[in-house]
Amino acid sequence: MDEIPEAEEKRHLMKIAVAGKGGVGKTTIAGTLSRLLARDSHQVLAIDADPAKNLAYAIGVPPEIRQKMVPIADNDDLVQERTGVRPGEGLGAVFSLTPKVDDLVERFAVRGPDGVSLLVMGTVRSGGSGCMCPASSLLRALLRYVILRSNYTVVMDMEAGLEHLGRGTVKGVDALINTLEPSSRAVDVSLKIMELSKDLQLPKVLFVANKVTSPEDERFLTTALGSRGIQLAHSIPFDETLQDADRSKIAPIDFSPSSRAIQSIAQLRGTLESIHPV
Numbered sequence: 001m002d003e004i005p006e007a008e009e010k011r012h013l014m015k016i017a018v019a020g021k022g023g024v025g026k027t028t029i030a031g032t033l034s035r036l037l038a039r040d041s042h043q044v045l046a047i048d049a050d051p052a053k054n055l056a057y058a059i060g061v062p063p064e065i066r067q068k069m070v071p072i073a074d075n076d077d078l079v080q081e082r083t084g085v086r087p088g089e090g091l092g093a094v095f096s097l098t099p100k101v102d103d104l105v106e107r108f109a110v111r112g113p114d115g116v117s118l119l120v121m122g123t124v125r126s127g128g129s130g131c132m133c134p135a136s137s138l139l140r141a142l143l144r145y146v147i148l149r150s151n152y153t154v155v156m157d158m159e160a161g162l163e164h165l166g167r168g169t170v171k172g173v174d175a176l177i178n179t180l181e182p183s184s185r186a187v188d189v190s191l192k193i194m195e196l197s198k199d200l201q202l203p204k205v206l207f208v209a210n211k212v213t214s215p216e217d218e219r220f221l222t223t224a225l226g227s228r229g230i231q232l233a234h235s236i237p238f239d240e241t242l243q244d245a246d247r248s249k250i251a252p253i254d255f256s257p258s259s260r261a262i263q264s265i266a267q268l269r270g271t272l273e274s275i276h277p278v
Contacts, residue, residue, distance in 0.1 A: 008048065014153045016272060017170040020179030021189040022160030024228025025210040028242060029179060030157035032265045033272070034254050037153055038114040040269070044106060045141075045152035046112075048120045049164060055157045056120070059138040062110040069110060072142065073135045073250045078104075080146040081097025101142040103271070104151065113122030113254070123159060124204040142171065147172040165196040166217070175204040175275055177268075182217035184211065187224045194230070204275055208268060213238040234271060 014037075018030040027050065034046040048055035048071075056066045061161050073079065080086040082099035111116040121139055146154055147170075156173070158164045170176060177195050180186040190207060197205050209221050212235050239261035245252040253262055 011018030011271070013151065014175075014272065014275075015147050015173045016154065016175050016177065016262060017156045017158055017173045018161070018177045018179060019158045019164070019170070019193055020177075021181075023184045024179045024181045024186055025177040025236075025242075026160075027052070027054045027058045027157050028091045028252055028261075029177065029208070029210065029236070029268070031055055031060075031182070031251065033269055034059055034116045034155045034264055035251070035253050036269045037115050038116045040273075042081070042153040044116045045109065045146060045150065045154050046116050046118045047146065047154060047156040048118065048141075049123070049169065049174075050157050050159045051065070052160075053120055055248070056110075056112070056118055058157075059112045059116055059118055060250055060254050061110060061118055065110055069118075071120045071137055072104065072108065075108075077192070079134045079138050083137055087133065087135050089134075093134075095135050095137060098146075099138050099141050101138070101150075104142055105146065105152075119146075138277045140167070143169050144172070162192055162196060164195060164274045165200065168200060170202065171200045171266045175206060175272055176202050178205050178207050178223065179210055180207065181211045182213070182222075183222050185205050187221070191228060191230075195278075206271070207212075207231070208233055209235040211235065211238045218227060230254060234264070236246050236261055236268070 013200045020026045024121055034044050038044040039162040046055060046059055078089050083095040085093045085095035105119055109119040112118050164170060176197055178190050194205055207225055207230055209232055213217055220233055225232055237260045239259050241256040241259040242252050245255035248255060
């Protein structure tokens with residue numbers, strides 16, 4: 001069998017995380033990117049690591065399938081099987097920090113449109129950013145596996161804010177899409193995400209503006225970031241059709257594939273594909 005050229009092999013092992021303040025539209029970006037990359041011959045694994053669990057909708061997974069999905073963190077039988085301890089058992093219980101996880105994508109991921117595989121991670125229900133419990137141990141091991149060892153292009157929709165970076169769950173990704181909207185609060189959160197990403201030594205952080213309504217919006221963000229020596233990598237326009245898609249309960253890319261926002265996210269996909277993973 002002919003060897004896959006190095007550039008082609010890297011192209012199909014892209015690992016992307018999408019982060020940002022709640023409400024900035026990161027789930028729409030993650031879901032749409034997953035579909036677009038799959039159409040471009042990537043074998044995509046989309047990971048929903050946001051407690052809101054809306055990535056299935058953004059990808060277009062049918063409701064009858066969405067309703068049956070159980071997040072990995074909520075599957076108590078699985079957590080006990082792999083770590084040796086059932087969630088909620090007494091403090092001090094000894095559990096595995098290196099549970100077997102290499103079969104979980106095949107067992108629990110569901111197939112969505114364009115062949116995208118979706119895995120819903122869920123979140124740990126107790127403890128803070130330093131929590132280490134059986135469910136947390138399983139999630140961390142699974143994320144490490146899919147990021148560092150799996151043969152998927154991975155797109156992760158991270159939980160809002162900074163909690164996930166505090167736990168280091170994005171370490172190893174090739175690119176972090178730092179999503180923000182034209183507001184001072186969103187800028188502040190994005191700058192904090194940038195600082196934490198430096199601690200994790202992430203190779204590429206892209207500041208991506210979403211819901212941009214005017215040149216004034218873009219100038220505001222360009223100035224706010226520029227004062228810190230940061231360049232705005234991409235700008236996605238505000239698009240009312242995305243609200244219509246939400247009301248219709250249809251994935252944005254299916255509801256209006258030629259809309260301005262979807263076309264802009266397609267351009268962002270091109271930017272990501274030009275990045276060579278480290």
